[in-house]
Amino acid sequence: MKEWIREIPDFPQPGILFRDITPLLANGPAYKSAIDKLAVFARELQADVIVGPEARGYVVGAPLAYATETGFAPVRKKGKLPGNTVRVQYQLEYATDELEIHADAIQPGQRVVVADDLLATGGTMAATIELVQKIGGEVVGAGFFIELTHLNGREKLPLHLPILTLVQY
Template sequence: MSKVQDIKKLIRTIPNFPHEGIMFRDVTTLLKDADGLQNTVELFVERYEKMDFDVVVGIESRGFILGSILAYHFHKGFIPVRKKGKLPGEVISQSYDLEYGTDTLELHVDAIKKGQKVLVIDDLLATGGTAFGAIKLIEKLEGKVVEFAVIVDLPDLQGKKKLEDAGHKVFTLVEYEGL
């Protein structure tokens, strides 16, 4: 069995969470499995070992886990993008749409320097709202997103297509059809 197949079988599906009709793809079951976590990290390392980037941005909250591991591995800084009200100090904000509502992301105003090349990591890509929110924050600080990476893509929700249509590079490990 391939690493990707191993990863996919370790991701738990929880029906009707956080709302009726949503099939939540829970990566915590993947992350708690030592081999699953190692395979996931190895696939991302293989992808990014020759890519030029300066910092890793992880989106709250599961993006923090992989983002921190990759930042450590590549000897890069790690920058958290957080939900509204979670960061101390001066921040910039960006509201975005979710598949089941709206929310706001924040980033410290001094987190990214002008021209820095940024690798963005999260656990899952659905409609692309969170991804676009994070990218807009980085671009407000004049950073350049080199790629947006996730473990799980939900292609039926078109997030990857929307990001690519807007000119962004996207890397995903596994896909799940349906919502």
């Protein structure tokens, strides 16, 4: 997978090495292979629903839901979902943000795999997991294309949670 992940230095700011998945997305066989690997993981965990945060979580979560023949529930920034939502606030590096999910996106007790392109500091995924739990879902796993291990994102996720990352840096 690493051959399909482009490194862009000094983006979005000096000193950051951005890991860009767009070459992977542009290569049909590589993209399919990544989704297929996550699908094996989600099937083993008997997922009922895949949940992904906007925006890149959609390019992982939606095809993963398709591949596993499960539902997909999007998590969005505050004010972007119509209807009745549940919200959590979470800490960013220098500010706070809020994420929402539809209150009826997951039925109580459904088994959920959360998916995103990248596990970095873990803040977005921890908030996503909290949302799923607030509406009664049971988070049974988390899947990512990339993990930046030096940022210790796993530490913000539940200790027992099975996690699959396809590439680690």
